[in-house]
Amino acid sequence: MINKFAISTLALAAMTGAPAMAQDISVKLGVLNDRSGIYADLSGEGSVVAARMAVEDFKAADKGMTVEIVSADHQNKPDVGSNIARQWYDVDGVNAILDIPTSSVALAVANITHEANGVMLNSGAGSTSLTREQCRPTTVHWTYDTAALANGTGAAMTNAGGKKWFFLTADYAFGHSLEENTTAVVEANGGEVVGQVNVPFPAQDFSSFLLQAQGSGADVIGLANAGGDTVNAIKQASEFGITQAGQKLAALLMFANDVHALGPQTAQGLSLTEAFYWDQNDGTREFSQRFMDTHGSMPSMVQAGVYSATLAYLEAVQTVGSAEDGKAVVDQMKAMDIDDALFGKVTIRADGRALHDMYLFEVKTAEESTGEWDLYNQISSVTGEEAFLPMLDECDFSKQ
Amino acid sequence: MAMADKTTSTQRVEQTAGMPTLHKAIFVVLLIGLIALPFFAYPVFAMKVMCFALFAAAFNLLLGFGGLLSFGHAAYFGSASYVAAHAAKVWGLTPELSILCGTAAAGVLGFAIGSLAIRRQGIYFAMVTLAFAQMVYFVALQAEFTGGEDGIQGVPRGNLFGLFSLADNMALYFFVLAVTFGGILFLYRIVHSPFGEVLKAIRENEPRAISLGYDVNRYKLIVFTLSATMAGLAGATKSQVFQLASLTDVHWSMSGEVVLMTLLGGMGTVFGPLIGAGIIVTMQNYLATFGAWVTIIQGVIFVLGVLMFREGIVGVISRWLKKPL
Numbered sequence: 001m002i003n004k005f006a007i008s009t010l011a012l013a014a015m016t017g018a019p020a021m022a023q024d025i026s027v028k029l030g031v032l033n034d035r036s037g038i039y040a041d042l043s044g045e046g047s048v049v050a051a052r053m054a055v056e057d058f059k060a061a062d063k064g065m066t067v068e069i070v071s072a073d074h075q076n077k078p079d080v081g082s083n084i085a086r087q088w089y090d091v092d093g094v095n096a097i098l099d100i101p102t103s104s105v106a107l108a109v110a111n112i113t114h115e116a117n118g119v120m121l122n123s124g125a126g127s128t129s130l131t132r133e134q135c136r137p138t139t140v141h142w143t144y145d146t147a148a149l150a151n152g153t154g155a156a157m158t159n160a161g162g163k164k165w166f167f168l169t170a171d172y173a174f175g176h177s178l179e180e181n182t183t184a185v186v187e188a189n190g191g192e193v194v195g196q197v198n199v200p201f202p203a204q205d206f207s208s209f210l211l212q213a214q215g216s217g218a219d220v221i222g223l224a225n226a227g228g229d230t231v232n233a234i235k236q237a238s239e240f241g242i243t244q245a246g247q248k249l250a251a252l253l254m255f256a257n258d259v260h261a262l263g264p265q266t267a268q269g270l271s272l273t274e275a276f277y278w279d280q281n282d283g284t285r286e287f288s289q290r291f292m293d294t295h296g297s298m299p300s301m302v303q304a305g306v307y308s309a310t311l312a313y314l315e316a317v318q319t320v321g322s323a324e325d326g327k328a329v330v331d332q333m334k335a336m337d338i339d340d341a342l343f344g345k346v347t348i349r350a351d352g353r354a355l356h357d358m359y360l361f362e363v364k365t366a367e368e369s370t371g372e373w374d375l376y377n378q379i380s381s382v383t384g385e386e387a388f389l390p391m392l393d394e395c396d397f398s399k400q
Numbered sequence: 401m402a403m404a405d406k407t408t409s410t411q412r413v414e415q416t417a418g419m420p421t422l423h424k425a426i427f428v429v430l431l432i433g434l435i436a437l438p439f440f441a442y443p444v445f446a447m448k449v450m451c452f453a454l455f456a457a458a459f460n461l462l463l464g465f466g467g468l469l470s471f472g473h474a475a476y477f478g479s480a481s482y483v484a485a486h487a488a489k490v491w492g493l494t495p496e497l498s499i500l501c502g503t504a505a506a507g508v509l510g511f512a513i514g515s516l517a518i519r520r521q522g523i524y525f526a527m528v529t530l531a532f533a534q535m536v537y538f539v540a541l542q543a544e545f546t547g548g549e550d551g552i553q554g555v556p557r558g559n560l561f562g563l564f565s566l567a568d569n570m571a572l573y574f575f576v577l578a579v580t581f582g583g584i585l586f587l588y589r590i591v592h593s594p595f596g597e598v599l600k601a602i603r604e605n606e607p608r609a610i611s612l613g614y615d616v617n618r619y620k621l622i623v624f625t626l627s628a629t630m631a632g633l634a635g636a637t638k639s640q641v642f643q644l645a646s647l648t649d650v651h652w653s654m655s656g657e658v659v660l661m662t663l664l665g666g667m668g669t670v671f672g673p674l675i676g677a678g679i680i681v682t683m684q685n686y687l688a689t690f691g692a693w694v695t696i697i698q699g700v701i702f703v704l705g706v707l708m709f710r711e712g713i714v715g716v717i718s719r720w721l722k723k724p725l
Contacts, residue, residue, distance in 0.1 A: 036695055072688035078551060078646040079448065079638070080684055087442050090569075104646045107553040111643065127550060134553060172541045173548025201541070 026066040027323045029055075029310065030094040032084060032109065033124055035073035038227055039101040041257045043124045045071075046303040047099045049295045053287075054310035063318060070094065074105050081105035082112055089116035095323040096121055096313055099306050103127035113138045119326040121313055123305030126253060128389060131353040135395035138326045139352040140313075140333060143305030144275050146174075146253060147181050148358055148387040152273030153250050154185035156360040156380045157220055162248055166218035167196035168209050168233060170225035175201065178252050179224040194218050202229055206236045214242060220271075226253045234267055243269030257300050259363055259375050268365040273358050273387075276301035276342055277376050280359075283341035298373045308340045309354075334398070347384070351395035355384030422723060426671065427585070434577055443569040444641065449681045450580040451638040456661040456673030457587050458630030463659075464668030465591050466623040467603030468518075471526045471655050472533025473631050475513070478650025479536055480506035480632030481639035485552040486545055488640065495558045495566055499579065499636040506632020507625060509536070514624030518617055533655060540650045551646030555639060566640075576637055583633050588670055590626060599623055631658075664705045666712025669725050675713055 031051050033043035048071045060067045070092065074081030081100070088094035089112065097113060100106045101124025113120040114136040122130060122139065126146040130139055158165075165186050169175045175198075183193050195216045197209050210233070213221045221242065223233050230251050243249050251272040259267050278288035278298045287307070291299045299307070316332040317323045330352070338346040343356040361376035369375065437446050455477055462468050484502030487493045493501065517528040540546045547553070557566045566572040590596055602609045602616055610616050639645045648654060657680065665676025683701070687694045709716045718725040 036693075073690070073694060074688070075684065075694065077648045077684075078644050079642045079648065080688065082642050082644065083444055083448060083685060084688055086444050090444075091442055104549060104551045104553070104644075104648075107550055108642070108644050108646075111554045129550060173550075 031071040033099040047306040050303040050307040082108040117326045121309040137397040142309040150181040152358040154182040158189040158191035162220035170201040171198040264369040270363040276304040350398040358387040443573040452677040453674040454580040455634035456677040460673040462627035470529040472529035474654035475533035475536035476506040476628040476631040477635035480635035481645040484636035485639040485645035502636030507629035510628020518620040555643040666714035669714040672714035
């Protein structure tokens with residue numbers, strides 16, 4: 001399918017045969033994400049819609065740029081994802097791959113992108129490895145990472161008086177690292193961890209763990225887990241009336257569309273950090289309304305990230321004059337001052353980490369919420385420098 | 401024992417007189433096709449198909465010829481891919497040694513699990529293998545060297561025998577072709593050996609095989625270990641192709657996928673698993689643009705397969721031709 005499409009496009013290009021004008025730049029973007037599994041709502045078709053909106057808003061056609069978008073479902077399998085990524089670069093002439101939720105797939109694509117001198121604009125994956133252990137000069141990690149979420153939530157809640165923490169930790173590497181990151185932040189801000197319990201992964205029944213957390217006397221119960229586990233834990237915490245009884249529930253990795261699915265009735269009082277919420281300012285509202293009209297739901301921060309990263313990428317390509325040399329385009333992105341309608345001021349650090357403000361939100365109660373998508377109260381914000389981990393020396397590509 | 405082996409082998413020659421020529425012809429056509437393939441299709445995709453074809457063929461040895469339904473073959477496939485990836489990345493071994501390490505690990509694991517699992521039959525056997533596979537998944541999730549849910553990434557492609565670089569897709573393709581084609585020929589040889597005949601006898605009527613004096617458990621253990629080893633060879637090779645090992649390879653759904661490939665292609669046929677693997681992998685790859693439709697299309701094809709090709713695609717063709725394939 002991908003192949004045929006590429007061949008027909010090539011054939012078309014060959015047939016028209018007109019010699020390309022000097023300022024003509026052609027760019028091919030590939031949106032690679034989960035379109036059928038657990039991240040389909042978060043990224044999926046919505047990310048393709050976001051990328052298309054970015055191309056329209058950039059007015060690429062007026063600037064002599066032809067931008068084409070292809071998309072595929074990596075099914076959350078690294079081998080499927082890496083196969084598609086290779087084929088896109090080697091055969092189909094894709095210049096940049098966007099989105100890519102699921103860390104294992106994102107890391108595989110980061111390596112392939114580097115080999116092919118393409119560009120990876122990652123919005124969907126949370127692994128900090130993308131700009132640390134496995135940093136690559138062709139990677140831009142736009143929206144969030146798990147450390148920033150843990151940092152934002154941990155610091156803001158501790159400063160707001162949640163001094164005593166109790167963790168429900170998914171018992172595998174990811175859960176432990178999330179707990180570790182947050183613990184460090186909580187302690188640095190004068191809080192303490194009064195206890196933690198390892199929950200087998202994946203888990204259906206959280207009742208005994210929630211009872212332990214309830215009995216621990218902690219101010220904040222931190223959910224160091226993700227996806228279905230977080231959703232299950234929140235549902236059961238709501239049945240136990242934990243937030244109503246005065247304890248705070250903090251989700252360390254969660255997205256607006258999960259909260260929307262749970263509804264304010266169940267998720268009320270939950271604290272979480274995000275990089276973007278549709279109802280923040282006129283810019284986000286205007287974009288989100290247009291997105292809603294096309295896609296039928298409000299954008300998640302991942303989809304918003306795809307939009308903004310694409311805009312910045314296209315601008316960099318225009319400055320460089322060609323999309324062929326991925327590293328040159330990424331270097332240009334790092335050199336630019338980006339003032340984005342959705343993320344505000346964004347700088348891309350030498351290691352590829354995009355720095356922008358992160359916000360702590362609390363889910364509104366059912367009474368406060370005035371509509372289906374009226375979900376959050378903004379509590380506080382942290383700057384990108386505070387939220388994201390500092391750069392590692394070996395990832396400072398400006399010196400290499 | 402020896403006499404019994406001899407009679408079965410002579411019987412085979414009588415029964416299948418003239419047949420090997422057809423198989424030989426198919427293998428030659430297949431080999432020519434595979435040599436030409438990378439010039440038409442994308443080599444990495446073709447390598448993936450070959451790895452899964454070997455995996456399905458190894459699984460078919462156990463299910464189709466041994467009559468043992470294992471629901472945990474991802475354990476051998478996946479653990480071999482982890483070991484091979486680790487060997488290449490951390491120990492810095494050459495590709496062929498890494499693959500050997502992975503294959504050997506799968507063989508040892510297969511022997512250990514097999515020696516416990518074969519004590520039960522039918523559904524209990526399937527459940528025991530599934531339980532052990534879940535344990536392997538747990539280890540892959542928790543152990544330090546596997547990298548948790550990120551997997552082992554960025555495995556170098558290395559130099560074959562320390563001499564020939566496999567960084568180029570074409571070079572790697574012909575290496576993978578040699579490994580998988582060799583593996584499939586080896587499996588073919590096992591199936592058509594006296595040992596294979598005894599296996600089929602056990603599959604058809606176990607009490608009778610016992611009454612003829614065969615040590616049935618020994619045969620079962622050997623075939624289980626062989627199947628696990630070859631599944632490991634496939635997994636180890638795949639980790640070199642994609643330069644990564646991840647939880648997908650050890651997940652139970654991978655065990656399910658290989659059952660699907662084998663059944664769709666034709667259980668107990670030589671070429672069925674290869675066709676089945678080709679179809680499933682192609683669907684996963686080329687339908688990727690359809691997003692959520694992939695699983696639906698896969699489901700419809702499976703339902704059609706069950707309704708119209710109950711013996712699998714190759715099984716039906718084989719019935720039309722009245723010749724075993």
